[in-house]
Amino acid sequence: MAEFRVQGDQRGVIMKFVIIGGDAAGMSAASRAKRNIPDMEVTVLEKTSDVSYSACGMPYNIAEPEVAIESLVVRQAHVFRERQGIDLRIGHRVESIDRTEKVVSGVDSEGKGFEIPYDKLLIATGATPRIPDVPGTDLPGVMSLKSLGDGRRIKDYIGRQNIKKAVIIGMGYIALEMVEALHARKIAVDMVKPRPVFIPWMNREMAPVVKEEVERHGVRLYAGHKIERIENGNDTLKVVCADLTLEGQMVLIAVGVRPASELAAAAGLELGPANAISVDKAVRTSDADIYSAGDCADAFHVVTNKKTWIPLALRANRAGWAAADNVAGKAVELQGIVGTAVFKVFDLQVARTGLSVSEAETFGFNPVEVMITARSRAHAHPDTSNIYVQMVGDQESGRLLGAQLVGKEGAAHRVNAPAVALHRRMSVAEFSQCDLAYAPPFGPTWDPMLTAANQLLKKM
Amino acid sequence: MAEFRVQGDQRGVIMKFVIIGGDAAGMSAASRAKRNIPDMEVTVLEKTSDVSYSACGMPYNIAEPEVAIESLVVRQAHVFRERQGIDLRIGHRVESIDRTEKVVSGVDSEGKGFEIPYDKLLIATGATPRIPDVPGTDLPGVMSLKSLGDGRRIKDYIGRQNIKKAVIIGMGYIALEMVEALHARKIAVDMVKPRPVFIPWMNREMAPVVKEEVERHGVRLYAGHKIERIENGNDTLKVVCADLTLEGQMVLIAVGVRPASELAAAAGLELGPANAISVDKAVRTSDADIYSAGDCADAFHVVTNKKTWIPLALRANRAGWAAADNVAGKAVELQGIVGTAVFKVFDLQVARTGLSVSEAETFGFNPVEVMITARSRAHAHPDTSNIYVQMVGDQESGRLLGAQLVGKEGAAHRVNAPAVALHRRMSVAEFSQCDLAYAPPFGPTWDPMLTAANQLLKKM
Numbered sequence: 001m002a003e004f005r006v007q008g009d010q011r012g013v014i015m016k017f018v019i020i021g022g023d024a025a026g027m028s029a030a031s032r033a034k035r036n037i038p039d040m041e042v043t044v045l046e047k048t049s050d051v052s053y054s055a056c057g058m059p060y061n062i063a064e065p066e067v068a069i070e071s072l073v074v075r076q077a078h079v080f081r082e083r084q085g086i087d088l089r090i091g092h093r094v095e096s097i098d099r100t101e102k103v104v105s106g107v108d109s110e111g112k113g114f115e116i117p118y119d120k121l122l123i124a125t126g127a128t129p130r131i132p133d134v135p136g137t138d139l140p141g142v143m144s145l146k147s148l149g150d151g152r153r154i155k156d157y158i159g160r161q162n163i164k165k166a167v168i169i170g171m172g173y174i175a176l177e178m179v180e181a182l183h184a185r186k187i188a189v190d191m192v193k194p195r196p197v198f199i200p201w202m203n204r205e206m207a208p209v210v211k212e213e214v215e216r217h218g219v220r221l222y223a224g225h226k227i228e229r230i231e232n233g234n235d236t237l238k239v240v241c242a243d244l245t246l247e248g249q250m251v252l253i254a255v256g257v258r259p260a261s262e263l264a265a266a267a268g269l270e271l272g273p274a275n276a277i278s279v280d281k282a283v284r285t286s287d288a289d290i291y292s293a294g295d296c297a298d299a300f301h302v303v304t305n306k307k308t309w310i311p312l313a314l315r316a317n318r319a320g321w322a323a324a325d326n327v328a329g330k331a332v333e334l335q336g337i338v339g340t341a342v343f344k345v346f347d348l349q350v351a352r353t354g355l356s357v358s359e360a361e362t363f364g365f366n367p368v369e370v371m372i373t374a375r376s377r378a379h380a381h382p383d384t385s386n387i388y389v390q391m392v393g394d395q396e397s398g399r400l401l402g403a404q405l406v407g408k409e410g411a412a413h414r415v416n417a418p419a420v421a422l423h424r425r426m427s428v429a430e431f432s433q434c435d436l437a438y439a440p441p442f443g444p445t446w447d448p449m450l451t452a453a454n455q456l457l458k459k460m
Numbered sequence: 461m462a463e464f465r466v467q468g469d470q471r472g473v474i475m476k477f478v479i480i481g482g483d484a485a486g487m488s489a490a491s492r493a494k495r496n497i498p499d500m501e502v503t504v505l506e507k508t509s510d511v512s513y514s515a516c517g518m519p520y521n522i523a524e525p526e527v528a529i530e531s532l533v534v535r536q537a538h539v540f541r542e543r544q545g546i547d548l549r550i551g552h553r554v555e556s557i558d559r560t561e562k563v564v565s566g567v568d569s570e571g572k573g574f575e576i577p578y579d580k581l582l583i584a585t586g587a588t589p590r591i592p593d594v595p596g597t598d599l600p601g602v603m604s605l606k607s608l609g610d611g612r613r614i615k616d617y618i619g620r621q622n623i624k625k626a627v628i629i630g631m632g633y634i635a636l637e638m639v640e641a642l643h644a645r646k647i648a649v650d651m652v653k654p655r656p657v658f659i660p661w662m663n664r665e666m667a668p669v670v671k672e673e674v675e676r677h678g679v680r681l682y683a684g685h686k687i688e689r690i691e692n693g694n695d696t697l698k699v700v701c702a703d704l705t706l707e708g709q710m711v712l713i714a715v716g717v718r719p720a721s722e723l724a725a726a727a728g729l730e731l732g733p734a735n736a737i738s739v740d741k742a743v744r745t746s747d748a749d750i751y752s753a754g755d756c757a758d759a760f761h762v763v764t765n766k767k768t769w770i771p772l773a774l775r776a777n778r779a780g781w782a783a784a785d786n787v788a789g790k791a792v793e794l795q796g797i798v799g800t801a802v803f804k805v806f807d808l809q810v811a812r813t814g815l816s817v818s819e820a821e822t823f824g825f826n827p828v829e830v831m832i833t834a835r836s837r838a839h840a841h842p843d844t845s846n847i848y849v850q851m852v853g854d855q856e857s858g859r860l861l862g863a864q865l866v867g868k869e870g871a872a873h874r875v876n877a878p879a880v881a882l883h884r885r886m887s888v889a890e891f892s893q894c895d896l897a898y899a900p901p902f903g904p905t906w907d908p909m910l911t912a913a914n915q916l917l918k919k920m
Contacts, residue, residue, distance in 0.1 A: 024905070054839050057900045061840070071840045302895075313905045314898050335893040342897035351897055379514050380521070380531045412902040413873035416909070420880040420894050433795040434876075434883050435762075437802035437811055438774050440517045442872040445484070445773045449876070 015040050017327055018104060018116055020094045020263070021124035022046030023055065024313055025294030027075070028320030029122050030086045036328035042086045043116060045104070047093040050148040051077055056313055058151040059177035063184035065159060069152045097121065097267040099287055120289050120327045123264050123277060124320065127257035127295035127311050132169065136230030137253065141237050144253040145174060157250060163187050167239045167248040169227060171198060173343040173350075175254035176210075179219055180346055182252075189219050190246045192239060193255065196224030201356040202404060203371045203390035209406050213348045222246070257311060259296045272298035274309040281333040282326045283319045291326065293319030300336035303354050303401060303422055304363040310339050338422040339402075342412045351415035354402025354422045357392055366395040370456040374448035376410045378440035387411060389452040391418070393428040393460050400428045403449065410443060417449055428456050475500050477787055478564060478576055480554045480723070481584035482506030483515065484773055485754030487535070488780030489582050490546045496788035502546045503576060505564070507553040510608040511537055516773055518611040519637035523644035525619060529612045557581065557727040559747055580749055580787045583724050583737060584780065587717035587755035587771050592629065596690030597713065601697050604713040605634060617710060623647050625708040627699045629687060631658060633803040633810075635714035636670075639679055640806055642712075649679050650706045652699060653715065656684035661816040662864060663831045663850035669866050673808045682706070717771060719756045732758035736769040741793040742786045743779045751786065753779030760796035763814050763861060763882055764823040770799050798882040799862075802872045811875035814862025814882045817852055826855040830916040834908035836870045838900035847871060849912040851878070853888040853920050860888045863909070870903060877909055888916050 017033050019026045022044045033042045044051070053072045061072055080086040091109030098105070105115040129144035131137050141161075143154050157163070166182050168175050168191045179189050191214075198221070199207045214221060225241035232238070236247045259276040270286035272278035276298040283291050295311035297319060315337055325332040342351040360367035369392050377384035387407035394401055403418040405411035421431045432453035438445050446454070477493050479486045482504045493502050504511070513532045521532055540546040551569030558565070565575040589604035591597050601621075603614050617623070626642050628635050628651045639649050651674075658681065659667045674681060685701040692698070696707045719736040730746035732738035736758040743751050755771035757779065775797055785792040802811040820827035829852050837844035847867035854861050863878040865871035881891045892913035898905050906914070 054900065054905075056898070056905075057838055057840055060842075060900050064842070067840075074839055312898070314895065314907075314910075317905055318893075335890070337895040340895045340897045342899045342902055344899060344901045349902070353895070353897070378517055379534055380517055380527075382520075382524070410873055412897060412899070413870055414876065416874065416894075416896045416907070417876035417880050419896055420877050420886075420891070421884075423890070423894050424881075424884040424886065426880075426884065430795070430883070431880070433778075434880050435774065435797040435800045435813075436876045436879055437800045437813070437872060438516070438772070439802045439804060439872070440514065440520050441804045442802055442809070445514075445516075445777055447774075447876070450774075 016117060016119045017042045017122070018118035019044045019122040019124060020104065021126055021294065022051035022088065022090070023053065023124070023126055023294070024316040025320035026122065026124035027052040027080065028317045029124065029293060029324040030080065030088070031084060032321045032324035033327060034084050034086060036324055036330070038085070044080075044086060044088045045092040045094050045106070045116070046088070046090050048147055048149055049090045051080070051088065051090065053148045055146070055148070058145060058148070059174070059181040062151060062155050062158070062178070063181040065185065069148065069155050072148065072151070094263060097263060099267055099290070102289065120291070122323045123285070123290065123292040123296060124294040125260040125263060125296045128260045129253065130256045130258050131253055132227055132255060134227055134229050139230055139232060139237060141249065142230055142251045142253065145178065146257060154252070158185055158187070161249055163249040165189070165248040166250040166252060167192065167237070167246045168252045168254055169193065169239065170254035170256065171221070171223065172254060172256055173341070175252070176214065176345045177343060178252055178254060179214065180344070183217055183219070190222065190248065191219060192222040192225050192227065192241065192244070192246055194224070194226045198223055201352070201359070203369065205371050206388045206390055206404060206406050209388055210345055210348060210350060213346050217346055257295065259309060259311070261296050264292065264296070272307045272309065276309040278307065281336070282331070283322045283334065284326065291323035293323050300334070302336045302338050306363065308337070308339070310337060312341060335423065338419050340415060340419040342415060347408050348406055349409070349411035350406050351411050352402070352404045353415050353419040354400070355392060356402060356404070360392055360394070360401050365401060367392050367401060368395050368456065368459050370452055370459055372448065372452045372455055374451050375444055376407055377442065378444055381440045385409065387448050389448045391428070391452040391456045393456050395460055398427040398429060398460065400426050400431050403452070414447070414449055428453050428460060432457055476577060476579045477502045477582070478578035479504045479582040479584060480564065481586055481754065482511035482548065482550070483513065483584070483586055483754070484776040485780035486582065486584035487512040487540065488777045489584065489753060489784040490540065490548070491544060492781045492784035493787060494544050494546060496784055496790070498545070504540075504546060504548045505552040505554050505566070505576070506548070506550045508607055508609055509550045511540070511548065511550065513608045515606070515608070518605060518608070519634070519641040522611060522615050522618070522638070523641040525645065529608065529615050532608065532611070554723060557723060559727055559750070562749065580751070582783045583745070583750065583752040583756060584754045585720040585723060585756045588720045589713065590716045590718050591713055592687055592715060594687055594689050599690055599692060599697060601709065602690055602711045602713065605638065606717060614712070618645055618647070621709055623709040626710040626712060627652065627697070627706045627708040628712045628714055629653065629699065630714035630716065631681070631683065632714060632716055633801070635712070636674065636805045637803060638712055638714060639674065640804070643677055643679070650682065650708065651679060652682040652685050652687065652701065652704070652706055654684070654686045658683055661812070661819070663829065665831050666848045666850055666864060666866050669848055670805055670808060670810060673806050677806050717755065719769060719771070721756050724752065724756070732767045732769065734769040738767065741796070742791070743782045743794065744786065751783040753783050760794070762796045762798050766823065768797070768799070770797060772797070772801060795883065798879050800875060800879040802875060807868050809865070809867055809869070809871035811865045811871050812863070813875050813879040814860070815852060816862060816864070820852055820854070820861050825861060827852050827861060828855050828916065828919050830912055830919055832908065832912045832915055834911055835904055836867055837902065838904055841900045845869065847908050849908045851888070851912040851916045853916050855920055858887040858889060858920065860886050860891050863912070874907070874909055888913050888920060892917055
């Protein structure tokens with residue numbers, strides 16, 4: 001592998017691998033590229049001043065005033081540069097890709113232009129927070145959370161101002177993680193969003209369990225209110241809806257993200273679902289010399305057999321590795337994703353994998369759903385609590401299509417069993433026969449996943 | 461289904477389904493048989509006075525003096541009799557099976573003989589504690605734990621006597637659960653066993669983690685000491701080894717169990733591994749009218765493709781259902797087991813699935829093993845702890861063969877992901893690509909199972 005050279009080049013010229021974006025996907029790719037071929041010339045161009053940090057850890061870090069936001073940095077820039085030999089350039093914003101000349105160009109933080117040639121390019125530009133198209137989203141104190149810079153800004157703001165009350169626009173998982181963080185900082189929170197359903201993808205009987213957990217902590221939820229504008233009030237910010245005005249010293253916009261694919265689109269690369277950069281199983285774009293990985297790229301969904309866009313950290317890391325391996329000629333293909341995700345909402349674990357009922361319908365399945373309430377520990381075992389499991393199967397084929405779990409304990413890791421089953425396209429009947437672990441402190445004899453599968457089978 | 465009648469019988473005679481044994485497998489079968497065919501005549505013959513209790517919950521119940529042992533009873537005898545219409549007879553010991561006449565006979569608790577004819581028979585006689593063949597095992601204060609009667613006896617003994625010190629012979633999972641129970645009752649414990657290795661099936665670097673957890677709680681472990689006899693001392697019992705004598709007011713023998721297959725053997729039924737009653741995938745014995753389920757019966761092992769004997773509660777319940785379904789003509793086959801088990805040792809969760817290295821060798825694989833230390837939560841997340849994962853793959857086929865986990869959190873349910881993978885004979889490479897859940901409170905971005913798989917791939 002170490003003798004790898006640019007294809008078609010007889011002079012042994014060292015390959016130039018350029019990476020746009022220095023977070024999870026970009027730095028995973030850079031590190032792996034140098035491990036694969038130590039004399040490869042690896043250049044990372046990152047527009048901010050931060051690289052390689054745990055973006056998902058930000059809400060938990062913001063919750064703790066005494067811990068520096070920098071503790072989220074997994075590896076320092078100088079380590080990448082000095083120990084790994086990666087040409088890491090921060091404050092470098094790429095503005096265009098010339099695919100014919102194989103050159104990227106842009107400006108650095110001092111306003112100086114740069115042009116860098118590549119043999120192979122990786123676009124790992126991540127995602128951008130979606131900002132509602134209403135007046136006032138640029139007011140001081142209106143913030144969103146995506147980059148470490150955003151996290152730093154929010155944490156500084158909370159630390160400097162004496163914030164007693166905040167408004168969060170959005171009720172997705174980032175919004176729900178942030179409400180817990182703000183609650184830990186003794187900040188009262190109102191949450192508001194236009195759509196009337198609390199967690200749209202969640203089973204209608206399970207979503208209220210999560211809703212109650214949030215409300216139990218004093219958070220007020222306003223679903224179904226279209227935001228008209230944000231404006232300055234008397235020492236506060238006002239979030240104005242048609243029939244409702246909410247006030248706080250801070251407004252957090254957390255209505256989701258969109259793929260940062262503008263650069264790729266401008267270069268004429270194909271886009272996929274949600275305008276994410278379209279990649280094949282080798283994470284190669286429509287240009288054979290350009291790869292894409294991370295929240296800007298799409299992925300193959302194993303359950304639907306179609307492309308999808310689900311921005312998640314594990315996929316970003318894995319796709320970064322795959323890009324680096326393919327650049328090194330290893331011919332790695334990724335199986336794809338099944339949409340496994342988990343988050344914490346106060347004392348609850350919320351997990352899902354595969355398709356919801358409405359997603360299953362969209363993709364042409366004939367879904368049958370079941371929701372069961374089981375216990376997190378065995379009969380008569382102390383400290384047992386409810387665990388709620390939803391499971392979806394396809395009436396025609398008998399296939400397992402997805403599962404959702406909510407519980408105080410035992411939901412987060414349990415979801416991985418149906419996730420593996422989805423990867424191998426197991427039927428509900430086959431899954432129901434799996435030999436899952438049992439001991440009284442950890443669940444009932446019939447694991448809640450198996451009880452859900454057994455109940456689902458009866459309906460199919 | 462309700463019109464089911466005895467095969468070959470034109471008069472519509474109601475089927476007689478007789479079940480020997482009234483714990484997990486037996487009562488699961490009885491309940492399901494009545495649900496399948498309400499007018500079936502279902503008779504359960506249980507030699508003790510207890511039915512349908514959580515045997516696995518006994519150590520946890522013994523730990524709590526204020527909770528009655530009867531709280532482990534899942535369903536009372538009168539419910540089975542009155543609401544479910546099951547002819548449940550306690551104190552009925554079956555002594556022989558006449559397969560030609562299709563009659564079981566025995567004696568009841570008053571010494572009165574009985575003879576009961578059957579059309580279909582289920583043997584669910586469970587397992588019997590193994591007792592070392594040394595003098596003194598019948599002394600008062602020397603006990604073992606299998607039936608609810610055993611649990612009651614131990615709990616009464618602890619409650620009545622002022623026990624300060626106990627000796628446990630054995631270091632298997634029942635022994636380790638009991639040491640925690642006795643510790644909770646403020647009883648000091650010495651543990652002793654003949655074999656020198658602490659947990660023989662466990663990876664050699666992981667077993668010390670469990671050992672230290674036990675010793676950290678003041679328990680003294682003496683492995684590699686052959687027990688010669690148990691004798692009365694001065695107000696104590698003495699466990700005498702060649703080079704060591706341990707003393708306590710109570711001795712618990714927990715060196716494992718053996719299948720209670722004597723009745724089946726005497727009736728000429730085929731036996732399998734460990735002398736368990738041999739059953740096919742429909743849990744039918746070598747006699748087409750006799751089924752067997754629970755700890756007395758063997759099972760098909762999905763990884764080895766061979767019969768095995770692993771007494772576990774989930775299989776007992778599942779096999780009980782399968783027997784009842786097959787008796788009702790449903791033609792149910794069980795996939796088999798992969799040997800998934802979990803137990804708690806003080807603050808540690810210990811889990812396994814599939815084969816250990818030495819088991820893999822025994823069954824003709826060419827095993828490669830890896831052991832990794834990962835963290836239970838994300839980088840920089842508070843309260844993170846170590847999680848140890850062992851993984852075994854087959855060098856030839858690339859198949860995943862097994863996994864073991866130890867950790868304070870996140871080990872118990874994580875084992876289910878590789879368990880499902882084993883059911884579908886996944887390769888380590890395929891498993892390494894699974895889309896598992898990630899959020900900072902629940903694990904690192906790369907789940908420890910995936911890191912283990914990635915490391916194992918490098919060695920294969």
